[in-house]
Amino acid sequence: MATSIVPLAEEHLAEWVAIHNQVHLILPWHLTIDTRSAAKLLDDSENQLSFLAVENGSCVAIGTLDTRMESTASVPHFAFQIDAHQAAMILLKHLIAEARNRQFEEVSILCWESITQLQKLLTESGFVEKNRQSLMILNLSKACDTVPKQGLTISSLGDSVSVEEFVAANRAAFADDASRPLEVEEIEEWLETQPGFRPDIQLAALIDNRIVGTALSEYEDVGQGDVTARHAWIYGMGVIPTMLRQGIGTALMEELCRRLRKYGVSRVRLLTDPEGGINTFYDRLGFVHEAYRIEYILALG
């Protein structure tokens, strides 16, 4: 069957979203997107190259190549219909060729361990596993009752904390982390466009008016028909290196869970390094491991 690769355009948005979101039916924690957020890919089509694989006039696979990082081009969106392995392979090769043309050293893609069809495609294309993160889940059934550390206050972007101060503290906490640092512009964009990214659930821990830790979160409604629930993601949970092991992370997490519970959130999720000692931190808070997310890399040398 002939497969054509076409750039994402306004008229494809609904199909794009449908293919993207089908992963959500298999993995309920997978973030869904709507046509509005897909349209943002069009606005940034210089940096985020999005394509569809089309067979017999309908879209069977979608993919985006993000070229904003320096030497690594990432693939933030890649999904295909279960019987469209060949078309997906053609699309993946197209993304790889685009990365090669732009002189990138490698292509990176994240894949849930249980999406075996995508893993097969990636290994067939020469990708190798680079690292894996553990998806941790906490049910917010019980209330927390820890006494907060003296002199510590928890504030938020909804109060007096500026986005610039917040981002600077988050970057300090994640200074050793190889992943892309948080940007002021992206926080501003999320606040403006993501209804579940509320300013009062972007927390800052302060001691003597100085931010010593941050936690970001976003909730979304998951499920279909009458069976829906509100779940949240937590990311950017970090304490500045000089203030570790003083209960700040725990205080941030407990206040965040309290606020999320008020919004009707029943479950929170986050990704963490399965090897690190930090798991003890999450274990103590009651989080349990749910799945692995693997980063695959293809060297373009």
Ligand SMILES: CC(C)(COP(=O)(O)OP(=O)(O)OC[C@H]1O[C@@H](n2cnc3c(N)ncnc32)[C@H](O)[C@@H]1OP(=O)(O)O)[C@@H](O)C(=O)NCCC(=O)NCCS
């Ligand atoms: C994870 C993090 C936020 C914890 O913050 P924190 O303020 O140091 O944590 P707390 O003081 O509240 O720790 C509570 C308990 O968790 C456990 N814990 C915390 N960090 C730990 C570590 N690095 N290794 C082992 N156990 C740890 C301990 O049992 C600790 O109690 P104790 O100090 O009495 O032994 C902090 O280590 C951090 O910012 N790390 C860098 C950024 C990061 O990796 N964030 C996680 C992204 S998923």
